[in-house]
Structure formats: C-alpha cells, structure tokens
Amino acid sequence: MSRTTQAPKGLRATGNFIDDRFHVAKSGEKNLRKVFPNHWSFMLGEIALYSFIILLLTGVFLTLWFKPSMTEVVYDGSYERLQGVVMSEAYASTLHIDFDVRGGFLVRQIHHWAALIFVASLVAHMLRVFFTGAFRKPREINWLIGIAIFVLAILEGLFGYSLPDDLPSGMGIRILQGVMLSLPVIGTYVSMFLFGGEFPGEDIIPRLYMLHILLIPGILLALIVAHFMILWHQKHTQYPGRGRTEKKVVGVPMFPAFAVKAGGFFFFVFAVTVAFSAFVQINPIHLFGPFSPTSITSGLQPDWYMGFMEGALRIFPNWFDFTIFGYAVPTGVLVPALVIPGILFTGLAVWPFLEAWITGDKRHHNVADRPRNAPVRTGVGMAGITFYGLLWMAGSNDILSETFSLNLYGTTWFFRFAIFIGPVLAFVITKRICLGLQRRDRATLAHGYESGTIQQLPSGEYIEVHKESPDEMVHVLRSKEPLDRTDTEDVDENGVEAPSARGLRGRLRTALAHWYTKDNVSFEGVEPHSGHHGQHEEIAPEQAETATR
Amino acid sequence: MTDNTTDHNKGEGAEGPDRVIGTPSSAEGDRLVASSADPHSEHEGPFPAEETHARPEEMQRKGEKVAAAWFTLAFLGGIIFFVGYFAFSSTEIAEPRIAQYSNVTLGGGLALALFGIGAGMTVWARRVMPHYDVSTPYDELPSSPEEKGSFGDFFMKGAAESGFTKRPLMRRTLLLAMAPLGLAPIVLLRDTGPLPGDTLKHTLWKKGMRMVVEGTEREGEATWIRAEDLGNAPGGMISALPYVQPTEEHPHGLSLNEQAKTVILLIKVGEDEWKPGMTEQQLNWTHDGIVAYSKICTHVGCPAALYEQGTHRILCPCHQSTFDAADGAKVVFGPAHRPLPQLPITVDDEGYLVADGDFSSPVGPTFWDVEKED
Numbered sequence A: 001m002s003r004t005t006q007a008p009k010g011l012r013a014t015g016n017f018i019d020d021r022f023h024v025a026k027s028g029e030k031n032l033r034k035v036f037p038n039h040w041s042f043m044l045g046e047i048a049l050y051s052f053i054i055l056l057l058t059g060v061f062l063t064l065w066f067k068p069s070m071t072e073v074v075y076d077g078s079y080e081r082l083q084g085v086v087m088s089e090a091y092a093s094t095l096h097i098d099f100d101v102r103g104g105f106l107v108r109q110i111h112h113w114a115a116l117i118f119v120a121s122l123v124a125h126m127l128r129v130f131f132t133g134a135f136r137k138p139r140e141i142n143w144l145i146g147i148a149i150f151v152l153a154i155l156e157g158l159f160g161y162s163l164p165d166d167l168p169s170g171m172g173i174r175i176l177q178g179v180m181l182s183l184p185v186i187g188t189y190v191s192m193f194l195f196g197g198e199f200p201g202e203d204i205i206p207r208l209y210m211l212h213i214l215l216i217p218g219i220l221l222a223l224i225v226a227h228f229m230i231l232w233h234q235k236h237t238q239y240p241g242r243g244r245t246e247k248k249v250v251g252v253p254m255f256p257a258f259a260v261k262a263g264g265f266f267f268f269v270f271a272v273t274v275a276f277s278a279f280v281q282i283n284p285i286h287l288f289g290p291f292s293p294t295s296i297t298s299g300l301q302p303d304w305y306m307g308f309m310e311g312a313l314r315i316f317p318n319w320f321d322f323t324i325f326g327y328a329v330p331t332g333v334l335v336p337a338l339v340i341p342g343i344l345f346t347g348l349a350v351w352p353f354l355e356a357w358i359t360g361d362k363r364h365h366n367v368a369d370r371p372r373n374a375p376v377r378t379g380v381g382m383a384g385i386t387f388y389g390l391l392w393m394a395g396s397n398d399i400l401s402e403t404f405s406l407n408l409y410g411t412t413w414f415f416r417f418a419i420f421i422g423p424v425l426a427f428v429i430t431k432r433i434c435l436g437l438q439r440r441d442r443a444t445l446a447h448g449y450e451s452g453t454i455q456q457l458p459s460g461e462y463i464e465v466h467k468e469s470p471d472e473m474v475h476v477l478r479s480k481e482p483l484d485r486t487d488t489e490d491v492d493e494n495g496v497e498a499p500s501a502r503g504l505r506g507r508l509r510t511a512l513a514h515w516y517t518k519d520n521v522s523f524e525g526v527e528p529h530s531g532h533h534g535q536h537e538e539i540a541p542e543q544a545e546t547a548t549r
Numbered sequence B: 001m002t003d004n005t006t007d008h009n010k011g012e013g014a015e016g017p018d019r020v021i022g023t024p025s026s027a028e029g030d031r032l033v034a035s036s037a038d039p040h041s042e043h044e045g046p047f048p049a050e051e052t053h054a055r056p057e058e059m060q061r062k063g064e065k066v067a068a069a070w071f072t073l074a075f076l077g078g079i080i081f082f083v084g085y086f087a088f089s090s091t092e093i094a095e096p097r098i099a100q101y102s103n104v105t106l107g108g109g110l111a112l113a114l115f116g117i118g119a120g121m122t123v124w125a126r127r128v129m130p131h132y133d134v135s136t137p138y139d140e141l142p143s144s145p146e147e148k149g150s151f152g153d154f155f156m157k158g159a160a161e162s163g164f165t166k167r168p169l170m171r172r173t174l175l176l177a178m179a180p181l182g183l184a185p186i187v188l189l190r191d192t193g194p195l196p197g198d199t200l201k202h203t204l205w206k207k208g209m210r211m212v213v214e215g216t217e218r219e220g221e222a223t224w225i226r227a228e229d230l231g232n233a234p235g236g237m238i239s240a241l242p243y244v245q246p247t248e249e250h251p252h253g254l255s256l257n258e259q260a261k262t263v264i265l266l267i268k269v270g271e272d273e274w275k276p277g278m279t280e281q282q283l284n285w286t287h288d289g290i291v292a293y294s295k296i297c298t299h300v301g302c303p304a305a306l307y308e309q310g311t312h313r314i315l316c317p318c319h320q321s322t323f324d325a326a327d328g329a330k331v332v333f334g335p336a337h338r339p340l341p342q343l344p345i346t347v348d349d350e351g352y353l354v355a356d357g358d359f360s361s362p363v364g365p366t367f368w369d370v371e372k373e374d
C-alpha cells in the first residue's frame, strides 16, 4: 500500500464532477469490489442478458422499416418471384428489409437467432438455479421474477414471430385464436376484442406490434433490472469449496477482472449469434410466401420454445370434450394449450415454497447444493425435464414419423404413454444415481479416493491404494448438510404429537417430509480419511483442515 | 485458514473485502517464476498484494501480443463488413443469390470483428491480468430486532397521525372514489372489437353461389368449377372458394376474413362409397358423388389441407386430426372433436357447381355456444 496512484487529471475532474453531485465515492468503490464467484454455469444468465441487449439493438433497427399494417397490397417490390402477389403491407415491408436494405437480412436473422438463444439460455439458467437449490431462501423472489421473465419472453417471441405475416407466422396466430375461442363463456369475446372482429381482421398485427416493441420489452426490462438489483444486493450463491461459507462469498472482483472477462464474453455471445445469422439461414419468409388463411404447408414447425405446447395439442385426445347445457367445452384444446402450461409454470413458481414447507427449512442458503445431495429435488427436476422434452418431441411427431418411416398415429400413441411413464422413470433413475453418488462421496471422504494403484500386501492380498483426497475435494464433500425434516420434531418427549403434525395438512406434510428425506445418505460423524465412522461431532472447517494434514 | 481485513479498506468495516489465503491453485500461470524470491513485492494492485498471483512478465508480454493479434483481426473483420456493405448495392441485393453473398460478407465480417474483440479481452484477462480470489461477507439479511422495532413504531405512529385508520368516513369515500377509476381502463377496452353475436355461425355462402379454385386468378367464367372438373382434379380434391367480383380493396374478391370462413374442400367420393354413417340429409347435400366440407379444422383452425384419395381421409397437418370424407367428415383420429361442417352443393342450369345454402354447422374451432341454435 505504499504507492498511491493519482488518477489522470481529466478522469479526476469527471469523478469530482459526479461526486460533487451524487456523493458516490464510497458506494462506487464498494460496487467495483463486488465479488463474482467463478463457475461456468453462472455464464448462462449472462448469455440471457446479452442476447436481450442484442434483441433491443436489432429490434430498434428493424422498426425503421417494418410496417405493422394488414392492408392488402399487390407487391411490386424488388423481389421478383413474388411480384403481383397479394399480401399484407407487413409482409411486403419485411421483404423490403430483406431485399432492399443492406444488412437488413442480416439484422433480421440476428434478431431471430438472438430470440432463440435468449429463451434457450433462460431455460438453462433456470435449470442451473433449480438443481443447485439457488432458489432457496433468501432468493425466492428473484426466482419468481425469473419465471415471469421466462413467460414474457415466450410471449414476446411468439408475437415477434407473428409480425412478418408470412405463412407460418399467420398459422401461429390462427392457433392462438383457436385456443382463445375454446375458453368457456368468454372465449368468443376475447377473440373478437383482440382481433377487432373475426380472424384475421386488420388489427391483430398492429396490436401485436405494440405489445412486441413497447409493452412487453418494457416490462421485461423492468423485471431484468429488478432481477439484477436483487442479485447485487443478495450476492450470488457459490459452489462449495475452500473458504466458501454461508457467511462469505469468494470470487473474482468486479473491477478489474470480472469487468474484462464479462465484457469479452458479451462479444463472444454477440459473435456467435452473428455467425449463426450469417451462415445458417433462419425463417426465410420470402420462401414461405404471404399468409393466407386457406393454405398451409406440412411439416410446419414453430420456434423451438413453442414446441412443447404444439406437442401437447397433438397428443391430447378429444375423449374428454363435453357439453354442459348445450354449451361446448373443448378440453382437447383447453387442457393442452392452457392447463398443461399452467401447471408447468405454476409448479415452477411454487416449488421453492413447497420445498421449504415440506422440509421445514427456514435457513438462509448461500452455498449451492450439489444436485446429488438433494436427490428428490433433482429427481423431480429430471422428471420435469423429461415431461417437457417428450411434449417437445411430440411437437414434431410428423417429422419423426417421416424421418424414421414410423406410423404417424403410432408416434402419437407412443407419446401418449411415454408422457406418463417417462417422468416416473426419470425420477426413479435420477434418485438412484444421486444416492449412489452420495455413498461414493461418503466413502471418498472417509477413505480417500481410489488411486487406481494396486498393491500386494505381505499376506498376499491385493488392495487398491486409497489416496488422501485433496483439501478442496474434502471441502466440497463436506458441504453436504443434513436435510431438515420437520416431522422429527413433531413428537415431543412424551410421545405426544405436536400440533403441526396433526390434521390432514400435518399428516400430508409428515408424509412428504419422509418421502423427501428417507433415503438420504447420512454423512454424520464421517471424519475425513478416518477410515471408520467416528462419533458424531460438528467439525469446524479449521479442524477439518488439520485433520487432512 | 486465516482471515485478515486489510488496512487498505479502513473505515469500511465489514463491507470491505477480506482476503483468502490459500495455496495457489494449479492453474497455469498462477505459480510465479522460481527465481524471484518474493514474488509479490513488485505487484501493487487494488487488492492485498500477498493474495495476488501476478502473471510472470514473460507471460504477460506474450499475452499482450496474442491479444493485440486478436484485436487486429477484429479490425480486419470490421473492414470486411464495410467492404461488404459497399460492394453490394441496395439494388443488387434484390437478387436472392446476391442477398446471400451480402449477408455472408456482412455477417462474417461482423462476427469476426466481435469474436476478435471477445477473444482479445479474454486473453487480456487470463494472461496479462493477475489472478486472485477475494471474498466479501454476505450481508446479514434480517434487520436487528431494534431496527425492526423502531421502524414499526415509527410507521404506526405516522399512520395514526395521518388519521387514515381513525377516520373511516374519509377512508371509505376515498376507496369509493377510486373504484370507477379502476374500472375505467377495462370499459375503455370495449371498443377494441364488436360483440360476437352470431357472426361466427354464418358465412358468406348462399344458395346458388358459384365456386372458384382457391389460389388462382379469379377472373372470368372459365375458372368456375364444374362437376366434371373433379374427375380431372389431381388427388380427387379441389380446394375452393365462393366466386365474388374482385374489388379494388380485395383483389381476390374476398377479404381474408371471408376466405378464412368460406374455404372448402370439394372431394369426389363416388356414389357407392358412402359409409352408412352418412344421413339422408347429408347425402342430399352431395352432388354426383361430390361432397364439400369446410377446409378449416375444427380443432384450432388450421386448413385441413391433406387428402388421401384411397382412404378418403382428410388430415390436418397441424395436430393431425383426421376426418373421414366418406362418413360426413367425422373425426377418426386426433384432437378435433366436431366433424368438418358440410356445405350443401348442387349444380345450376349452366352446369356449374353451386352452394345450396350455408354450412351445416359453424366453421372453425369449437367455441362455447357453437352448438346453440340462434
């Protein structure tokens, strides 16, 4: 600390100018010193942020030429193949962006690729948070904000996809309208009001345009800002390791290291998006032709994030459609299009609260769980992924059927069964794997890791030499906490049930807590490299370290 | 392990970073050149020097060169972008092939420019900048009981002072005053569209309307469909619309709304191939083995455009609802529930196929009162 470096005069002057007005030297330093834990999976959220920025930049560029109008025109623009064809102004203006604006084609492609990457990175980021338990107290609110961002991102993408008014994009709106009509009582009103009359009308694209470029991006921006302010305040979770405790976060400081790394990463994400846009054509609307409510091409695929809903619509049968007093309730539309996504998103939203209720865990958590150490959660997560993945695959059953020459209806039936069996299998298998890994962890902690070296003892016996695990590994292994379990406290010393365990709710909760924790492998009393199970004792990390020396 | 709060950070208390002392990780570059006895003496960074594993000068110098190479490449990428921009004029790109070249040069150049900057910055961070971990405490989250108590006390006193709780007349009239304002935005949305009424239940089709092939130029009598045309139709199916005089506004004669409701499939089934499920009335609505169904799927409204002549099956490509054309377009597979509505057809005196009224039931996706008669 001997040398004090003076900032150059210009910088100092600017700094003083700002500080005179805002008094920010102290908080500024604190923020520049903010610590970012290191792990590749923390970059998933960054990808989402960067692709959102790319979407804003490219979206603004597109608005310079795009005309959100459904007025019919006869095309006489520069793309020869469609000259003389009747189309909406929206479609014609998109052709203009493609074939008259230099770089327009590219920017449209970047916008679309970035949208795909945006939603994909949101999903990946969300899964990371789920499987590591980073949604636990105190971060539940940020989890909910994340879900809201995810839902809005999907809507934003769907509406954007509908703007150019090409054949597939109009089909997306058509399906949207069909789903709206299925709503009991209000369906026809909702549809007539949103479309300004019957499908397709002349209003839907201007209205979606407003939602797409103003309302939803505005809300998204506000939510993203809130997400980051909360994150900044609560700080990141961190993976277990040396020195990383519930009280202290270890990592790279914002300035200078993280700023340069993250800046570089932004350019990488942008570069990859642009490279895709340059070399892999996406949504070539000039080949699809303008929307017409009377024609369609087979093998139509929505953007990937709508695939699960498409799949649900395909495999959900019409068996449960019913009428009530002569009014129709088409469950064959309602359930797959609204109820299933509703359950999926509601399930995601309530999970943190459900889990805390089951286990009775009211603690703050800053150190991430290793997925294996929460086998039921990890199993549920994998079951969810399997459910979603199967729906998503069912959304291209026609393509699967054609590619692998399968019977089309056969694929539908396959998915109708798989959607029930798959998630259960995924749960059971995942849980087994987690428990197996836990057992191996305990052995490694107690005996060191298997070195792969075989030794012959004087007695003639062969053994595999176990080496002492490195310090870091011991820290990671010891991060496993005993799972909280509410029902163990539910009986007092006289054997009387505590009030919390009584009644239907209490019993349900006890049963769930049992299910959540019953198979968990206990690490209690396992001393590093002790080779045997010692007596139960809380060991401070310091002592643990001495134990390894 | 030891924790030290550094003097560097005096006055910031718990907010300031602590350092973590640990053996350097094995990542390359963390270890310092063996020759220098006190490796940290020269490095004075913003964080405690003992913590910092400065990159050896050798490595930094190399890192600088590599980063500079990337930045130079990025500059070249930027140049390629500009060359691409001016090489293909905005009139040339009307040709899709040229548009593709333009796209690749602009995009390739831009991608290179961005990638170069990203790669250069990464090399800078990894090879030139020192590597270290620091730590800060997580903020204690719940406030202390005193703070909470003080806040609660302050707030409740303030609330009492305002009189909001003590003066119910004022409070209730204020809430009352808010209610209409809350409803106003919802009422204002009323004019976004007309009430449904029975619009969804009727279409433009009227007795005696002639038909044209969908998607063709709709001018002149030559395009009106005759019963014989079905014999020559590829696949035994024609997708058709009612004929309406073209107008300035709708060069096709029909607006998209009207097309969306009136489009039909004309299918030649053959007099002896009808299934017993067809009612007498439904058979009366056919002409000479030709039947007309709405092309709009009753599931969520895609055009059910695929027809298999051998089995008389109509397949909707969206979610694969399948309808049997020889059996009143009943659903034989898939998520749709209602049969495709049938359009009664006949021929007029001049031998053209014409409608004999409107559809047998409402067209398109099922809605709440779809089965209610008006």
Ligand code: HEM
Pocket (backbone or CB within 6 Å): A052, A055, A056, A058, A059, A060, A062, A063, A066, A094, A097, A108, A109, A111, A112, A115, A118, A153, A156, A157, A158, A159, A160, A161, A162, A163, A164, A212, A213, A217, A220, A282, A283
């Ligand atoms: C935040 C997330 C956003 C997503 C997920 C998204 C997604 C999309 C998608 C998928 C399309 C269709 C692109 C295509 O034709 O291939 C689109 C079109 C469009 N977007 Fe966005 N967008 C977003 C934000 C924005 C913003 C902030 C603006 C403007 C300020 C914008 C302006 C436009 C315009 C004008 C079009 C129509 C032009 C065209 O399709 O070429 N978008 N958007």
Ligand code: FES
Pocket (backbone or CB within 6 Å): B297, B298, B299, B300, B301, B302, B304, B316, B317, B318, B319, B320, B321, B334, B335, B336
């Ligand atoms: S719209 Fe025809 S099957 Fe869904």
